[in-house]
Each structure stands twice: as C-alpha cells, then as structure tokens.
Amino acid sequence: MLAYALRRLLVAVPTLFIIVTIAFFMIRIAPGGPFDRERAIPPEIEKNILAAYDLDLPLWQQYLKYVGGVLQGDFGPSYKYRDFTVLDLIASGLPASLQLGGIAIVLAVLFGITAGTFAALSQNSRYDYLIMAGAMTGIAIPNFVMAPLLTLVFGVYLSLLPVAGWGDGALANKILPVIALALPQIAYIARLTRGSMIETLSQNYVRTARAKGLRERIVIVRHALRGALLPVVSYLGPATAQIITGSVVIETIFDFPGIGRHFVQGALNRDYTVVMGVMIFYATLIILFNLLVDLAYALLDPKVKYEQR
Amino acid sequence: MASVLTVNALNTRFSTPEGAVSAVNDVTFSVDARESVGVVGESGSGKSQVFMSALGLLAKNGQAHGSVQYAGDEMLGMPETQLNRIRGVHIGMIFQDPMTSLNPYLRVVRQMTEVLVEHKGSTEQDARAKSLQALESVGIPDPAKRLDQYPYELSGGMRQRVMIAMALLCEPQLLIADEPTTALDVTVQAQILELLADLKRHHDMAIVLITHDLGVVAGLCDRVLVMYAGRIVEQGTVRDVFYDPRHPYTLGLLESMPRVDAAGDEALATIQGQPPNLQRLPRGCAFSERCPLAWERCDEAPPPLRELASGRYSACYRDAPR
Amino acid sequence: MANAGNTTGLVLDAAGMVQGRSLWADARRRLMRNKAAVASMIILSVIALLAVFAPWLSPHAYDEVYWERIQAPPDFAAAHWFGTDGNGRDMFVRTLYGARVSLMVGILATTVSLLIGVTWGAVAGFAGGRTDNLMMRFVDIMYSLPFMFFVILLMVIFGRNIFMIFIALGAVEWLTMARIVRGQTLSIKHKEFIEAAHASGVSGARIVTRHIIPNALGPVIVYVTLTVPQVILVESFISFLGLGVQEPLTSWGVLISEGARQMETAPWMLVFPATFLAATLFCLNFIGDGLRDALDPHDR
Numbered sequence: 001m002l003a004y005a006l007r008r009l010l011v012a013v014p015t016l017f018i019i020v021t022i023a024f025f026m027i028r029i030a031p032g033g034p035f036d037r038e039r040a041i042p043p044e045i046e047k048n049i050l051a052a053y054d055l056d057l058p059l060w061q062q063y064l065k066y067v068g069g070v071l072q073g074d075f076g077p078s079y080k081y082r083d084f085t086v087l088d089l090i091a092s093g094l095p096a097s098l099q100l101g102g103i104a105i106v107l108a109v110l111f112g113i114t115a116g117t118f119a120a121l122s123q124n125s126r127y128d129y130l131i132m133a134g135a136m137t138g139i140a141i142p143n144f145v146m147a148p149l150l151t152l153v154f155g156v157y158l159s160l161l162p163v164a165g166w167g168d169g170a171l172a173n174k175i176l177p178v179i180a181l182a183l184p185q186i187a188y189i190a191r192l193t194r195g196s197m198i199e200t201l202s203q204n205y206v207r208t209a210r211a212k213g214l215r216e217r218i219v220i221v222r223h224a225l226r227g228a229l230l231p232v233v234s235y236l237g238p239a240t241a242q243i244i245t246g247s248v249v250i251e252t253i254f255d256f257p258g259i260g261r262h263f264v265q266g267a268l269n270r271d272y273t274v275v276m277g278v279m280i281f282y283a284t285l286i287i288l289f290n291l292l293v294d295l296a297y298a299l300l301d302p303k304v305k306y307e308q309r
Numbered sequence: 310m311a312s313v314l315t316v317n318a319l320n321t322r323f324s325t326p327e328g329a330v331s332a333v334n335d336v337t338f339s340v341d342a343r344e345s346v347g348v349v350g351e352s353g354s355g356k357s358q359v360f361m362s363a364l365g366l367l368a369k370n371g372q373a374h375g376s377v378q379y380a381g382d383e384m385l386g387m388p389e390t391q392l393n394r395i396r397g398v399h400i401g402m403i404f405q406d407p408m409t410s411l412n413p414y415l416r417v418v419r420q421m422t423e424v425l426v427e428h429k430g431s432t433e434q435d436a437r438a439k440s441l442q443a444l445e446s447v448g449i450p451d452p453a454k455r456l457d458q459y460p461y462e463l464s465g466g467m468r469q470r471v472m473i474a475m476a477l478l479c480e481p482q483l484l485i486a487d488e489p490t491t492a493l494d495v496t497v498q499a500q501i502l503e504l505l506a507d508l509k510r511h512h513d514m515a516i517v518l519i520t521h522d523l524g525v526v527a528g529l530c531d532r533v534l535v536m537y538a539g540r541i542v543e544q545g546t547v548r549d550v551f552y553d554p555r556h557p558y559t560l561g562l563l564e565s566m567p568r569v570d571a572a573g574d575e576a577l578a579t580i581q582g583q584p585p586n587l588q589r590l591p592r593g594c595a596f597s598e599r600c601p602l603a604w605e606r607c608d609e610a611p612p613p614l615r616e617l618a619s620g621r622y623s624a625c626y627r628d629a630p631r
Numbered sequence: 632m633a634n635a636g637n638t639t640g641l642v643l644d645a646a647g648m649v650q651g652r653s654l655w656a657d658a659r660r661r662l663m664r665n666k667a668a669v670a671s672m673i674i675l676s677v678i679a680l681l682a683v684f685a686p687w688l689s690p691h692a693y694d695e696v697y698w699e700r701i702q703a704p705p706d707f708a709a710a711h712w713f714g715t716d717g718n719g720r721d722m723f724v725r726t727l728y729g730a731r732v733s734l735m736v737g738i739l740a741t742t743v744s745l746l747i748g749v750t751w752g753a754v755a756g757f758a759g760g761r762t763d764n765l766m767m768r769f770v771d772i773m774y775s776l777p778f779m780f781f782v783i784l785l786m787v788i789f790g791r792n793i794f795m796i797f798i799a800l801g802a803v804e805w806l807t808m809a810r811i812v813r814g815q816t817l818s819i820k821h822k823e824f825i826e827a828a829h830a831s832g833v834s835g836a837r838i839v840t841r842h843i844i845p846n847a848l849g850p851v852i853v854y855v856t857l858t859v860p861q862v863i864l865v866e867s868f869i870s871f872l873g874l875g876v877q878e879p880l881t882s883w884g885v886l887i888s889e890g891a892r893q894m895e896t897a898p899w900m901l902v903f904p905a906t907f908l909a910a911t912l913f914c915l916n917f918i919g920d921g922l923r924d925a926l927d928p929h930d931r
Binding site: 202203211302303 | 364394397398414428461
Binding site for chain 1: 772777779780781783784785786787788860864867868871872873874884887888890891894895898901905908909912913916917
C-alpha cells in the first residue's frame, strides 16, 4: 500500500513540473507584455519595473528563478496589485473558497449517492424517472445559468436569501452559492451511482447474496453498495476539478472573496503571475486530490493492491 | 417418499423491449428428499430459470406464475422475509461461475459467517469456527489461510469449493447446483464432481444438478429431467432415459455424446438446426422443426407430457397411442 | 456481463436470435423509438435553422443600436420579440447570433478534437508497445490538468479571439476521444473476423475501411455527440467570464452574463439566452444518451 502511494506520488511530481514549465513558457512567448497598456512610461521607470519583475534577465534565468520560487511557495508579485504577492492573494481568498468548495463536494457526494441509489432501487418507477429528469436538468443547465436563476427566485422575488456578497461569512450568504456549485455534481453523481448500482445489482455475487437468504438491506449495503460506489470514488478526482472550475464563476457571480475571483480579475487584467500562480495552485490541489482518490480506491477494491503487486 | 420441492404448472416470462420471452412453459415435477435429480438442456432451455423462479432470483423483468412449494409452503409470492428463511437455510444454491458469484470486495470469511449470523444468530467467533470446518469438509487445502483471503486470491476450483461450503453451512434439505463445473478446467471439473458425489453419500439432502452435460448426470443422479424450449420433454430414472430414450430430442442428445465404447471411425451425430426463438414459439411442438420424426400433428399443438409408466414421462406424439 | 448464466444475458441472446438485421438499422430503429431523443433532434434542428437564417428572420441587425429603446421588454409591434438589451440592440437577433457562435464552436472544436483524438488513439493502438505506453501516459498527464484554466490561460495570452477558442477547446477536449479510439483499435486488432479477413487475403486498406472503421464508429459517434455540448458549455463559461467572444459579436455566455447583471429590471435579457443554451445542452445530452443506448443495448 505504501509503495503504491509512493509510486502515485512519483507520477504526480513530474506532472506538476510539466504544468509549471508549459505555463511559464506560454506566457513568455505571448505577444505583448503585461505593461503594454500603460502608455508613455519613461524608459528608466520601465527599466525599473522590468528589473523588479526580473523581466530583464535571460529567459532561462527567469525560468529557473520562477521554478525555484514555486518550490518555496513563492509565485512572485502580482503585476497589477504591486503591493501584493500572488501568495498573499491566494491566502486571502483561501478561507472563502475552501468553505464554498468543501461544503459543495460533501453535499454532492451525500445527495448524489443517496438519490442515485434510490433511483436504482426503484428502477423504472415514477421516482426513478423524477430523479433522473432532475439529474438531467442539473447536468444540462450550467451553473452560471443556475446561479442567476436561483438568485432571481430566492434572492429577488422571495427575498429569502442575500443576493450576493460574503456577509462576513454568514451562513445565509453561502447557501445559494453552495447549491449552485453543488447541483451539477449532485446530478452527475446521482446518474453515475444509479447506473453502476443497476449494473452491480445484476452481478452474480448479488444474486448469491440473495440466494443465501440475506436481508435486502444487507444485500444492498454490504454486497451491492461497495462495488457500485467504486466508479463514484474514481469520479471524485474529476469532481474536485469541476468544483474548483465552477467556484471561479460562482465566486464571480456572488461576489465572493475567494481565489476564483482573483483568478478572473487576473485574467481580465492580464495579470500573468496571478493567473499562473492560481493555476499552479489549483493544479496542485487537483493532483493531490486525485492521489487521495486513488488511495481510497485501492483501499476499497482489494484487487488494485494485488494487481499493482 | 416426501418431496422437498414440488413445482406445478410453472410459467416464467421475461418482458423485453422486443416482446415477451417465454423461458419456462408449464413445467411440473417434484424432487424427493435425499434423491438427486439432473436437469438437462441446452442454454436457453429454461433449466436454470425454473429454479431462479422458485427462489425469487429472477431478473427484474421476469415474472413467474404457477406453484412452487417447499415442504408444502408456497414459495411464489411469498414475502421476502419468509422466503429468506428458506433460501440459504433449507435450500442452498451454487452457481455456474465461481469467479463472479463470490463478492470480490469481501473476504471469504465475511461471506461465510454472515450466513450463520443471519440465520442461526451465531456469534462472529462461532461462525468463524464453523466456516473453517466447512472449508475443511469440502477439501480446501490450508483452510485457515483461505478464510482471510479475497476471492481473487483463490483458484477457480477453490472458489467453487468455497461456494459449496457456503451453501452447506446451514445443512440444507436441498442443494441446487447450477452448472457447477461448466466454468472450470477439465481436471478441476472432475474434482468438483467427485466432491458432489461425496456430499450426496454423506449428507442427508436432495441435490438438483442443472447441466447441459449428460455425462455429468449419468455419474451423479438418480433421476433426470430433459428440458427443451422451456418445457420438460422427458423424465425418468437415469437408467431408463439413457438406455431407452423416448423423446427424439433426448435421443439426439445421447447420440451427440462422444462415447468411449464407440468405434473410432464413427462420426459424431449432431442435432440439425437451432433452438426456437422463445419470443415466438411455434404453435405445435417446439422441437418439430429439428425433429427427424415430425409429422403434421406435431405442428398443431404442443404434445402433452404423458406418463408412460410410473415416473416415466415423455412429450412426443410418436409415443402416444393414436 | 458476458456469463451465460446471467438472466438478462439469456433474454438478450434469445432476442438477438430473432432477426439478423444489421447493427445500424437496428440502432436507428431503437433511436427512433426513444421519444426524448427524437424530440431533441427536432428542437435542435429548429435552433440550428434559426441560427443559420438569423439575418433574414428579423428586421433588425445584431449590432444595430436603438437609442430610444434601451432595455425594452418584448414588443411585437416593433418586432423586438425578445426585447432589447442595455444598448438597445434586439435580443432576438442577438440570441440567434449567440446560437451561431455556440453551434459553430461546438462543431469546429469537436472536429478538431475528433481529428487529434482519432489520430492519436489509432496510432497508439496500432503501434502498441512502448510507443503506445508513452502516448497514453501523456494523455494521463494531460487528464490531470485543470483544463478550463488552461483554456483561460490560452485566451489571456493569445487574446480573446474566436478562433483561439476553437483551437484551445479542441486541443484539450481530444483526450477521451484518444482513449476510446485506442481501446477500440486494440480490441478490434485481434478480433477473429479481422484475422479471418486477413487470412482470406483481403487487403489491408479494405480491412480498415470495411471492418475496423465501421466497428469503431459507434462509440466515437456517441462520444462526439457528448463532446459538442461540453464544448458549447466551456465556450459559454469563458464568454460569461468576459474572456471569450468580444463585442459587438456575442455568444450565449456573454448574453447570460449581461442578463444576469440586469435580471432584476430586465429578466428577458437573462431568460431567452439561458433557455436557448439550456435547451441546446438538453437536446444534445438526450441525443447522446439515446445514441449510446441505441448502439449499445447492454448499457441501460
């Protein structure tokens, strides 16, 4: 198990390295620098600015310096907000983003699995169709459409919840963003669970469990659920990526002081260091989470350990 | 003799998008205590579905009508909780494919003890001791080690032995073995058959052996039912059916069996044609299209299963007095 | 579920014996019986036709500004069926122009991903061995990238140009396609009927066109129909953030973003583009699901 974990980690490190490298060189070959828009800067000042951001060094030195910095968690200063480093921005956005994403993924797993299992157990019934229609809606309506609609109904027409803002972390301010972020994932996990549950229920070993005269609850929970949840577990990696991606737009819509908003602002301002830093941060998060998911999978499916020697 | 399982006018249908499939048609028979019965037929003949219907193990789109009684209790339509007191306790079942019939995610011990905990209220400890014994009794080498392994760590033959040990944990009155050797290597097949013969000698239970292999039946069974397109076409003692087959289908099956005593240059006979489509069974005898003896009457109505002598049945017009 | 003892297997076997119709005719029949898929195809065709003929369907141009009618609600007398936006431009025409962009992005980016993915997967599958290993490991690594951010990064660097969107999207969406095609190639390469064709002297090119392509086509078609909505979604997402299509050209993402800002005072600015986008995504998902069920009846 430990060897397995180590090997997965060994794959993760070069992946991250590749991301950093590609991102770095893509930005440096980009047409036009980040300060092009500021017109008529005296040459001395421009020189100072370039020096401050190491842009006067040869490319390979810039690269080495950047990679060295990244290894120490230093993504450099923001081009736009000169008093802040990228790390400052990430740190300031982390609490809001972490809460938003964390709650959303927990909700997605809980509700998705429950709804999917229920639909599978009552396959082709009215409830099944209802849940699956709901899931299709959740998948087809993107969160940037769902979020304004939710706000329109619950914030504007019903005035039940705040329309936007952080509200110093008040719970009421988080409800709509979390729902808008979690809905597509709930829908996807529900569909996934239903499909794999139906397939598992038709497996021979479930028939064996029934033939042994076990109670239906034991047949489902002990015998069927574990196999049925494996695809869901391996989807948790992509789900995290989806939640992080979604959080970018949700934070923008609800004016949430998270990392995603810094990213969008950075992208709109061509604030390269911020865009790159946040991207690397997100990639690290996603890769780490994928690693955890792989380990969880290996724990659930004894065959993995076996086949990996 | 008291019968453990009585099946009466059983009909099983599957509804599919392409229409209804009649897998079992008007099947009637019984299994007596301590006897062993072979059920023979090609795949799709409904031989497994008869017993799946009995135990409530049909796929969701399946529906069984008629009557199946265990020791006088009607099993069709029986509430699940009550049915669970028969399945696994009084009737044990083992399946064709031991690779997929054991839960790959649970250790052997867990899959065995849960039966005793559920039905006998044993403690986990007692159940473990009994499971160990059961593994020993089916001849698994190093049973203590096997107990804590996962199914994928066992060979096919060992898995089937685990299945058998598991089915016998509660000392059932009836063991249903659905193609227990089909998925195994030839040498392992022989070992498992040996084990079943051994069980038959030493246990007080009836055995139903579902198979497509007449040779297996000959070695193990007292009585045989031959099924074709969801119907029983012939029934009798193994001796009678093998030496004096009355239905042309049985005859065809026997002739297509390789025989050790046959002359070397004799070509193996085969039955011409394909089994009929179960969605659109012919009006008459389902075998008539492939039958060398068919005449007009065969296409009018399915021939009834007629008792020729005590316990000896055949469903063919050729046998019937005109 | 290949075991013969399985009950559904039995039923399907029995059903399969009924008639030896061709796979495609069979699939089409199953698809046509899927009401949701058929309805989706009709709705999608209507949206596509509206998009194609957008310039001739309304008296207004997509970038024509009516100063006297800013944020006006739907008005049939003035032929502003969907109202006007904050700059006094007709929402009906703008929504249909959004459809043009979305459908075009969907088709072109999917084509790009199809080309890359099929080539990559087929080469890896045919080459096998170390080449295959290397190529698929690359795909694995790409998979773990947060690709949306990659697309955004591309947009930031190379400017917000609609053709960049096609390329960026196509360049990141080909991974699954490559996996599918490789899997199909591998499984087909060793199938008996290919070997039989080889043995009976059928030429290599003929084997590829007559056997391999038709057999790999099913899953590829299904995945293509599921890639289109994904691509449309990503484009809308990027445009919503203001990083995609630029004014005066528009897309559903841009319109929804503008609509969301005005939804309290001018809900029609949000509702119409949102409905069109959702309807398109719904339809494409239903068609994709329907195709999958039609081509692979085991997977219900």
